[in-house]
Amino acid sequence: MASPNLAKLALKYGPIVYTLAQKYGPQVVEQVLRQRDPAQKFVSNQRERGTARKQALAHAESVIDGAVQQVFHGGQAYWVVFSRNEPVGTHPHTTVPYDSLLLNADPARRVSPADLRRTVHLPRRPRR
Template sequence: MAAPTKIARLALKYGPVVYTLAQKYGPQVAEQLLRQREPAQRLVSAQRGRTSARRLALRHADSVVDGSLQQVFHAGEAYWVVFSRNEPVGSHPHTNIPYESLLLNADPLRRVRPEELRRTVHLPRRGRR
């Protein structure tokens, strides 16, 4: 750790330079930070929307008779289509696109039950000593 006298000497030497640069470039730096923040927030909210749609689809598939679900893509967006027996009953996130166009090129063999799709991690238990 630096001695307090050395820190004070450096502050006196470089303080005015740092102060003038902060006055000159401070607003530009603050604006740049705010600009870079918006794309990151959009990415995080989009990711949160995708995971909540998956969670809602799992919950919906649990609530119907012989529920299963399948992830399909339409116009670059991911949708979870929920089935009851072999009939589509819902999609998450909700869309007005008909099920026929969502499932046009979908493989029915890729449909899964909610139990198979849940992400569960089984960690080994610590042994008692």
């Protein structure tokens, strides 16, 4: 049940809120839509980042002696896929040559896909 004070406030300020909503409503909707675009770009970039890692792991598993290494170039993270210590691909794809991507990269930081998997095995309760 609504309180009597709420009913009084609705009767007192209802017409004012209604006129302001008619006047400023379209501007508020426009601002909300304008602010939604950067958030959607951020979410899609995060999704692509995770997808690139998964693609790199799948690629590394499909080659002989596959390994992956994360490198950064121009503020962007790239996963370089190696086969027998030779770079064979990058995820996400780029036109930057391997030499410039791996210029200051440490070869000791290469990891096999099996070591990089994020699978967590939880203990199960025994069945009765």
